[in-house]
Amino acid sequence: xxxxxxxxxxxxxxxxxxxxxxxxxxxxxxxxxxxxxxxxxxxxxxxxxxxxxxxxxxxxxxxxxxxxxxxxxxxxxxxxxxxxxxxxxxxxxxxxxxxxxxxxxxxxxxxxxxxxxxxxxxxxxxxxxxxxxxxxxxxxxxxxxxxxxxxxxxxxxxxxxxxxxxxxxxxxxxxxxxxxxxxxxxxxxxxxxxxxxxxxxxxxxxxxxxxxxxxxxxxxxxxxxxxxxxxxxxxxxxxxxxxxxxxxxxxxxxxxxxxxxxxxxxxxxxxxxxxxxxxxxxxxxxxxxxxxxxxxxxxxxxxxxxxxxxxxxxxxxxxxxxxxxxxxxxxxxxxxxxxxxxxxxxxxxxxxxxxxxxxxxxxxxxxxxxxxxxxxxxxxxxxxxxxxxxxxxxxxxxxxxxxxxxxxxxxxxxxxxxxxxxxxxxxxxxxxxxxxxxxxxxxxxxxxxxxxxxxxxxxxxxxxxxxxxxxxxxxxxxxxxxxxxxxxxxxxxxxxxxxxxxxxxxxxxxxxxxxxxxxxxxxxxxxxxxxxxxxxxxxxxxxxxxxxxxxxxxxxxxxxxxxxxxxxxxxxxxxxxxxxxxxxxxxxxxxxxxxxxxxxxxxxxxxxxxxxxxxxxxxxxxxxxxxxxxxxxxxxxxxxxxxxxxxxxxxxxxxxxxxxxxxxx
Amino acid sequence: xxxxxxxxxxxxxxxxxxxxxxxxxxxxxxxxxxxxxxxxxxxxxxxxxxxxxxxxxxxxxxxxxxxxxxxxxxxxxxxxxxxxxxxxxxxxxxxxxxxxxxxxxxxxxxxxxxxxxxxxxxxxxxxxxxxxxxxxxxxxxxxxxxxxxxxxxxxxxxxxxxxxxxxxxxxxxxxxxxxxxxxxxxxxxxxxxxxxxxxxxxxxxxxxxxxxxxxxxxxxxxxxxxxxxxxxxxxxxxxxxxxxxxxxxxxxxxxxxxxxxxxxxxxxxxxxxxxxxxxxxxxxxxxxxxxxxxxxxxx
Numbered sequence: 001x002x003x004x005x006x007x008x009x010x011x012x013x014x015x016x017x018x019x020x021x022x023x024x025x026x027x028x029x030x031x032x033x034x035x036x037x038x039x040x041x042x043x044x045x046x047x048x049x050x051x052x053x054x055x056x057x058x059x060x061x062x063x064x065x066x067x068x069x070x071x072x073x074x075x076x077x078x079x080x081x082x083x084x085x086x087x088x089x090x091x092x093x094x095x096x097x098x099x100x101x102x103x104x105x106x107x108x109x110x111x112x113x114x115x116x117x118x119x120x121x122x123x124x125x126x127x128x129x130x131x132x133x134x135x136x137x138x139x140x141x142x143x144x145x146x147x148x149x150x151x152x153x154x155x156x157x158x159x160x161x162x163x164x165x166x167x168x169x170x171x172x173x174x175x176x177x178x179x180x181x182x183x184x185x186x187x188x189x190x191x192x193x194x195x196x197x198x199x200x201x202x203x204x205x206x207x208x209x210x211x212x213x214x215x216x217x218x219x220x221x222x223x224x225x226x227x228x229x230x231x232x233x234x235x236x237x238x239x240x241x242x243x244x245x246x247x248x249x250x251x252x253x254x255x256x257x258x259x260x261x262x263x264x265x266x267x268x269x270x271x272x273x274x275x276x277x278x279x280x281x282x283x284x285x286x287x288x289x290x291x292x293x294x295x296x297x298x299x300x301x302x303x304x305x306x307x308x309x310x311x312x313x314x315x316x317x318x319x320x321x322x323x324x325x326x327x328x329x330x331x332x333x334x335x336x337x338x339x340x341x342x343x344x345x346x347x348x349x350x351x352x353x354x355x356x357x358x359x360x361x362x363x364x365x366x367x368x369x370x371x372x373x374x375x376x377x378x379x380x381x382x383x384x385x386x387x388x389x390x391x392x393x394x395x396x397x398x399x400x401x402x403x404x405x406x407x408x409x410x411x412x413x414x415x416x417x418x419x420x421x422x423x424x425x426x427x428x429x430x431x432x433x434x435x436x437x438x439x440x441x442x443x444x445x446x447x448x449x450x451x452x453x454x455x456x457x458x459x460x461x462x463x464x465x466x467x468x469x470x471x472x473x474x475x476x477x478x479x480x481x482x483x484x485x486x487x488x489x490x491x492x493x494x495x496x497x498x499x500x501x502x503x504x505x506x507x508x509x510x511x512x513x514x515x516x517x518x519x520x521x522x523x524x525x526x527x528x529x530x531x532x533x534x535x536x537x538x539x540x541x542x543x544x545x546x547x548x549x550x551x552x553x554x555x556x557x558x559x560x561x562x563x564x565x566x567x568x569x570x571x572x573x574x575x576x577x578x579x580x581x582x583x584x585x586x587x588x589x590x591x592x593x594x595x596x597x598x599x600x601x602x603x604x605x606x607x608x609x610x611x612x613x614x615x616x617x618x619x620x621x622x623x624x625x626x627x628x629x630x631x632x633x634x635x636x637x638x639x640x641x642x643x644x645x646x647x648x649x650x651x652x653x654x655x656x657x658x659x660x661x662x663x664x665x
Numbered sequence: 666x667x668x669x670x671x672x673x674x675x676x677x678x679x680x681x682x683x684x685x686x687x688x689x690x691x692x693x694x695x696x697x698x699x700x701x702x703x704x705x706x707x708x709x710x711x712x713x714x715x716x717x718x719x720x721x722x723x724x725x726x727x728x729x730x731x732x733x734x735x736x737x738x739x740x741x742x743x744x745x746x747x748x749x750x751x752x753x754x755x756x757x758x759x760x761x762x763x764x765x766x767x768x769x770x771x772x773x774x775x776x777x778x779x780x781x782x783x784x785x786x787x788x789x790x791x792x793x794x795x796x797x798x799x800x801x802x803x804x805x806x807x808x809x810x811x812x813x814x815x816x817x818x819x820x821x822x823x824x825x826x827x828x829x830x831x832x833x834x835x836x837x838x839x840x841x842x843x844x845x846x847x848x849x850x851x852x853x854x855x856x857x858x859x860x861x862x863x864x865x866x867x868x869x870x871x872x873x874x875x876x877x878x879x880x881x882x883x884x885x886x887x888x889x890x891x892x893x894x895x896x897x898x899x900x901x902x903x904x905x906x907x908x909x910x911x912x913x914x915x916x917x918x919x920x921x922x923x924x925x926x927x928x929x930x931x932x933x934x935x936x937x938x939x940x941x942x943x944x945x946x947x948x949x950x951x952x953x954x955x956x957x958x959x960x961x962x963x964x
Contacts, residue, residue, distance in 0.1 A: 466920035466933035520934070561932045564693040565716045567943055568726065569700070569918070574891055576871040576918055579723070581925070582696065582716055582943060583934050589687060629683060636719075636925070643723045649685040 018444040018496070025348055025358040025383040027393040027436050028114030028451065030056050030492070034106045036501065039539045039549050041598035043097065043623045044148045044658045049109050050091060050099035053128065055535040055551065057490035057505040058113050058451070060528045061594075063558075063632055063652075068092075070528045071113045072455055073486025073511030074125025077405030077418075078428070081128045084199070084213040086239035089263035089282055089418065093173075093193040093219055100217040100237060104143060104154045105169035105197035107133045114434040114453055115381045115395030118346035118360025119290060119302050124399045124430040124457060132213050134201040135165030147660035149173050164202040171195050190222040211243040235265035251294045255304075259286040263418075264313075268327065275326045279333065280314040280417055298350035302360075308340040310403075312420060314475075338368045338420050340402055346379065354385035366402040371423050375400045390439035401428035404461045406475055419461070419475050426459040426481070448493045457484035464517055482515030484526065502538035509533075519586040525559040527587060532556045547602040554595040560634060562589030566645065579638060579645070591631040592649070596624050614665035620657075627655035693718045697731060697782055699944030702911060704951060705793055709738055709766040711747060713780070716943055727751075730762040734782035738766050740774055756847075756866060758858035770948070772797075778946045789939045789946035795906035796826045797950050798833065801883065803902055803957045807964050809887040811872070816889040817964055819957065823904060827881025832912030835870030835888045836951070839900040845893045868892060873907065873916045894959045901954040910938040911947030 021029075038047050054061040054069050062068030068076045081088045083101070091100045112120065112127040120127050133156065140157030151174070156167035172194040195217030202210045218236030239261040246254040264281035290304030315333045346360030360379040365372070381395035402421045421427045436451035461479045488509030495501050511526035518524070533555040540548045565582030600621040607616045624630075629651040638645050695718075701711035713731035717724070736747040747764035754761050770776065775792040801822040808815055825831055840863040868891045876884060894900075907915070917936035924930040938945045 463931065465931045466924050562687060562689055563719045563932075564689050564691070565696060565943075566719050566721070567698040567716045567935075568714065568723075568729065574867070574869040574871070576869070576915070576922060578922070580918060580921055580935060581719065581932070582693075583932060584691065584693070586932070589689060592685065629681060631685075634685065634687070638723060645720055645723065646684050647687045647720075648682050650682050654681065 019389065019440050019447075021447050021449065022389060022391050022438045022440050023356075023383075023385070025356045025381045025393065026112075026115055026117060027381060027383075027395050027438075028058075028112060028116075028434060028453075030111045030113075032056075032109040032111070034103055034109060036539065037103055037109070039547055039600075039602060040537065041549055041551055041600035041621045041623060042619075042658070043653070043656055046098050046147060046150060047103040048099050049101050049103055049106065049130065053109070053111055055503075055505065055537055055553065056111060057492045057507050057533075057535075058453070058488065058509075059111070059126075060507075060509075060530050060533060060555065061553075062528060071111075071126035072432070072453055072488060073484060073509065073526060073529070074430070074455075074457065075405070075460070077403070078123050078125035078401060078430075078457075079128055080120070080123035080126070081130070083130045083215055083239055084132050084211070084241040085243070085257050085288070086213075086215070086241050086259045086261040086286075087284060088215075088237050088239065088261070090235060090237060090265070093195075093217065098193075100195055101130060102152060102169050102171045102195055102197055104145070104152055104171075105132055105167065105199075107131045114397065114432055114451070115358075115393070116379060116397045116399065117302070117348075117358060118344035118362040118377070118379050119304065121306075121342055121344070121362050121364055121377065121399065122340070122401060122403075124401050124428055125455075132197055132199045132215075133167050134199060134211070135167035137162050137165035137201065137203075141665065143662070143664040145660055145662040148658050149175050149178070159200070159202075162203075164200070166201070167197070167199050169197040190220065193217065193219040207247040209245040211241070211245075213239075213241045213243075215239045230268075230270040232268040233266075236263070238262045253292040253294075254289065255292070256289040257287070259288070260284070261286075266330075277326070277328055278315075279328055279330060281312075281330075282418055283311040283313075285309045298356075300348045301345065302348075303345040304343075306340075306342045306344075310338040310340065310420065312336045312338070312418070314417070336368070336420070338366065338402075341365045341367070356383045357381065364400055364402075366421055366427060368420070368422075371421065373400075373402065373421060373427050375427070375429075387439075389441070389444075390437070393434075393436045393438065395432075395434045397430075397432050399430045399432070401430075404428065406461055406463060406479060417475050419479070422476050425461060425476055425479060428460065429458040431456050445497050446493065446495050449491070451490045451492075453486075453488055453490075455484075455486045457486070460484050460513060460515075462515060462518065480515050480517040482513055482518065484511065484513045486511040486526070499541045500538060502536070504537075505533075505535045507533040522585065524586040524588070527559055529559050529587075530556045545604055547604070549600045549602070551598040552596070555593065557591035557593050557631065559587035560589055560591055561586050563636065564588075581636075591634060594630045596628055596630060597626055598623050599625050612665065614663055616664075617662045619660045619662065621659070623656040623658070624653055625655060629654070687720075689719070697780070697785070697787065697942040697944075699778075699780065699787065699789075699939055699942050699946060701778060701789075701944075701946045703770040703776060703791060703793060703948040705770050705772040705948075708769055709747065709776070711736055711738075711764045711778070711780075711946075712761075713764060713782070725759055726761050727759070731782050734764065734780055736764040737779045739777040739779070740768075740771075744779075755859050755864040756841075772950060776948075780942075785941065787939055787942050791908060791910065791946055791948045793908070793948040793950065795908055795948070795950045796829060796831065798823050798826065798831070798904055798906050798952050800902065800904055800952050800955045803955050805957075805960050806887060807961070811887065811889070816887075818887060818889045819902065821886045821888060821902070821904060823884055823886075823952075825876040825879065825881055825884050829876075829880075830909065831876045832907040832909065833874045833884070833886065834905040834907055834912075834915065834949070835868075835872075835886070836903040836905055837868040837890060837900050837957075838903070838954070839866060839868070839892075839898065840864065841866055841892050845895070845898075847892055866892065869905075871915075871919045871922065873912050873919065875912065893963045895963075896959055896961050898959045900957045900959070902957050903954050904952040905949040906952070907949050908947045911945055911949060914938050914945035914947070 037052050058072050060070040081091045108131050110129045135156040137158045142155045144153040152171035154169035158165050176190045176192045197215050199213040216238040221233040223231045241259045243257040261284045266279045268277045286308040288306040293301045313333045342364040344362040348358040350356040358381045362377040365374045377398045379397045383391050383393045385391045404419045406417050432455040434453040438449045440447045460482050464480045491506040494503035511529040512523045513526050514523045536552040563581030564584045567580050602619045604617045632650045632652045634649050696716040698714045698716045714729040737744045747766045750765045751760045751762040772793050778789045780787040804820045806820050807817045842863045874886050913936050921933040924933045937943045
């Protein structure tokens with residue numbers, strides 16, 4: 001075998017046959033071509049891969065407009081979001097309305113939601129594997145876009161022709177600049193986010209290749225009234241990955257990476273002359289090495305090790321406001337260190353023409369100075385071809401997760417706190433069984449699948465009822481623990497080629513949880529348990545200039561806790577006099593269903609400027625075309641005119657038209 | 666909670682709201698709400714009312730009063746039947762009905778409550794054995810902070826009795842008139858039945874303080890007060906020592922109030938202390954009163 005660029009490019013993720021979804025043993029995997037993502041309708045002109053992930057079978061979205069996603073009944077923290085192998089702990093901008101991924105800088109997006117091979121671990125429900133572009137190694141290219149709230153620019157090109165290349169992409173919002181004329185004098189409100197992606201790709205020799213990728217993204221929000229009130233929220237992620245690919249021969253590859261990732265959030269408030277600050281951060285240093293051995297064309301063995309050193313920092317304080325600088329000295333916050341180490345081996349073999357299997361085992365360990373957890377995770381999938389274009393697959397996976405994200409609010413405010421496993425907080429554990437039928441039609445123009453799954457989740461964490469984060473910042477002592485169960489049926493039909501492309505996905509699922517200290521110890525529906533979810537995604541090339549796209553989504557309403565009864569405590573005007581609620585159970589009711597139609601039209605034209613040609617496109621987009629008032633949350637109040645308790649629904653995003661201009665040279 | 670205000674601010678700027686009809690999955694079966702706190706030296710008073718389906722039109726205490734209930738209180742084998750009675754609430758200008766006994770409750774005694782109403786029976790018991798606490802000091806504060814935000818009020822100090830699990834609740838007795846409005850959610854209630862006359866109110870604190878982890882130490886408790894005041898207004902302040910059941914009940918009531926105010930907090934279920942009903946049968950021992958005179962008008 002001769003090492004060339006294509007081989008190394010495709011070793012990790014892209015080596016796909018067009019019928020791979022049918023022929024390969026692995027199941028629960030969906031690849032999302034980034035080129036297709038850019039053609040779909042978007043909010044405010046921002047293309048967003050996480051919004052597209054929400055349209056896949058088995059994936060539920062969170063609240064209206066947000067990028068949070070929930071896979072097969074798992075919480076948002078059970079998704080391992082990786083950018084070039086580095087963990088991105090908070091992949092959101094603007095309180096979750098946009099993801100932190102600039103799609104212009106991305107190469108490929110793969111979602112794995114079941115049948116996990118042993119090389120993946122650390123999360124219970126999914127792996128979202130995002131890879132950056134590697135840069136054009138032949139000539140300098142550029143692309144950019146101007147939207148309603150952001151602009152972005154990417155440059156790529158050779159550092160040494162056909163040997164080394166680079167790509168740099170940047171994006172920044174200008175909400176702050178647009179809003180400035182409309183804010184009151186003395187009001188110092190400010191919001192901006194930015195992100196930068198960069199990657200170097202160097203073919204060192206015939207058998208070696210180096211990649212260095214970097215990403216940083218931050219959100220900065222400030223709100224200050226003329227007197228007395230001030231809020232500041234800063235959060236962001238940074239990652240860096242140095243990867244070395246080495247080819248020992250025709251049968252043995254080595255992929256070694258050293259990874260750094262950092263996440264922090266800092267919230268400061270001044271209100272009623274009281275200063276409050278909450279800071280938390282995670283710094284990870286990882287090293288992973290993986291060998292891939294190919295004894296023959298029908299046999300592939302991967303084995304390797306993955307080590308991560310986690311550094312957790314958290315501190316909060318509340319004190320009377322003073323004139324000096326009251327912010328915490330971040331550098332003085334004591335760190336807590338934890339080590340995570342995993343060894344794995346995965347053997348994928350075609351036993352016969354119709355039968356193939358993938359068997360693996362992963363042995364993760366979590367070690368701190370107070371606690372040690374050692375686990376064994378068997379993984380198995382089996383594929384049996386029932387015809388040249390169809391197969392049946394089954395899988396079993398056991399996964400552990402040593403980190404927990406405790407949701408402290410229903411909004412995507414960055415107040416959710418990552419908590420490591422401890423003596424009290426045991427590692428999350430899941431077992432998942434899946435069975436599927438896969439079939440392609442018309443020479444792989446159409447691919448279809450149906451999958452059934454059943455998943456159990458142990459050592460789930462939540463805050464107890466009524467808990468507010470600021471009250472008890474020692475999160476570990478304020479948690480309650482329980483179990484979860486999820487089962488579901490998923491249907492996926494995708495048309496890959498032709499003027500009309502797109503997909504239809506449908507998910508029927510049920511997810512319950514049970515916590516000894518919640519809901520009287522009885523089972524209750526998971527907040528994002530949605531019985532039915534349907535997505536229709538279509539892109540139609542009308543002609544060489546115009547492309548039309550549309551997305552329709554429907555899903556049953558989220559679960560929420562509805563009071564069934566009411567008592568009146570009459571106490572002569574004391575502070576607790578009033579109406580109190582009687583609940584029969586947690587998450588006992590459903591919000592109205594969610595549905596939305598988006599539409600976009602893209603006009604492409606090759607233009608000339610200063611004698612040079614470039615590609616341009618105008619994208620006209622409508623989010624929520626018929627302006628459906630979808631529920632964000634519901635609250636209750638007493639209408640004193642009608643003398644009646646009522647439910648009020650808060651909706652976030654009505655119809656949002658947008659236009660953006662993109663160019664490529 | 667405070668930084669969530671930023672999000673709420675953002676939401677209020679870009680969101681829209683509308684009333685919606687929500688149908689519960691099941692029909693609510695009416696429950697009995699019982700609130701009975703025995704005070705040594707006072708005759709027993711048990712408030713009984715019907716809990717309503719959530720979306721039913723609001724009704725007055727008289728309309729939801731559980732009429733026709735048989736309420737008995739037994740102490741040392743002697744049962745007495747409580748009689749329906751009521752007291753006028755001059756702040757809301759309405760009558761508050763309850764069941765009242767004839768013999769005063771005594772510290773150190775155990776009382777068994779039995780209620781028969783609409784073919785169902787309810788039972789509960791309480792022993793009044795909490796320690797009477799002494800208030801060490803009362804100070805005025807024009808600002809302090811708790812989970813509800815910033816308030817004015819009073820700061821109480823007391824010496825906790827060591828070796829016991831103690832729970833405390835604030836009580837202020839004072840006279841008010843139409844000029845002293847409710848300082849909070851009932852601020853728009855205007856007493857129009859008193860002709861400007863002063864009338865007595867009992868202001869009970871919503872926060873239950875415990876001595877967990879601070880057993881036997883001096884407790885300092887900032888207290889939010891319910892009504893406006895003027896410089897020179899006289900009040901009598903007590904601290905109630907609650908039994909554990911009463912403490913749990915009122916603590917859950919307080920937590921639920923926080924969760925109602927903040928849609929980002931998980932709802933809190935009221936911790937009923939009586940099987941088959943919603944409510945509490947417990948006791949409170951009052952401290953000796955301390956005269957407190959407001960040094961200024963409310964800010």
